[in-house]
Amino acid sequence: MRMNRGHGGQGGFTLLELMIVVTVIAILTAIAVSSYNRYAFRARRADAQSMLMRVATAQERYYATYNKYATSVTGDLKFGADTTDNGYYKITLAAIKDISTDYIATATPQVGQAKDVCANLTINSLGIKSQSGQDNVNGRCW
Numbered sequence: 001m002r003m004n005r006g007h008g009g010q011g012g013f014t015l016l017e018l019m020i021v022v023t024v025i026a027i028l029t030a031i032a033v034s035s036y037n038r039y040a041f042r043a044r045r046a047d048a049q050s051m052l053m054r055v056a057t058a059q060e061r062y063y064a065t066y067n068k069y070a071t072s073v074t075g076d077l078k079f080g081a082d083t084t085d086n087g088y089y090k091i092t093l094a095a096i097k098d099i100s101t102d103y104i105a106t107a108t109p110q111v112g113q114a115k116d117v118c119a120n121l122t123i124n125s126l127g128i129k130s131q132s133g134q135d136n137v138n139g140r141c142w
Contacts, residue, residue: 030039041116042139048107049142052123055079055091055105059125068100069093069125088113089121096124 058077062070070076073091082091089107096102107121118141119133131141 007062038139041113041118044086044088044113045121045139046119047084047086048121051084051089051091051131052105052107052121052129055093056123056127058094059103059105069103071095073105083110087111102126112136 015118055073055077058079059069062068062076062142071093073079073082073093081090083089084091084107088110090110092106092108094104094106096104102125104122106123109116109119117134117137121129121131121141123129129142135141
């Protein structure tokens with residue numbers, strides 16, 4: 001783009017104009033990256049929610065067969081791994097009072113997901129879902 005500045009010389013952009021363009025691009029990039037990160041946390045969280053629901057279903061089947069809840073995701077419940085499909089959460093089982101009558105399954109964030117504001121996601125033998133972090137900051141945790 002050529003601009004005539006009235007001096008009969010070369011036209012072009014001034015340093016100030018270029019700095020304004022660079023600043024606007026930097027601001028737009030920061031907003032885009034932040035939005036993408038929030039979306040990525042929510043998507044990975046859905047992976048943990050799905051896994052916890054599968055564990056809860058498996059726990060009920062196990063209870064119907066053995067009249068107690070399982071103590072191991074990989075051993076008793078025969079899941080291939082104790083992590084979610086993409087490895088962003090580790091799944092553990094623990095007793096609330098007595099593992100034979102009550103359990104709590106916890107999805108603990110791993111790798112880059114550890115910065116998610118929801119932190120640990122849990123479901124217990126009564127089907128109550130909760131989280132150890134803040135809810136409703138970046139979408140609902142459950």
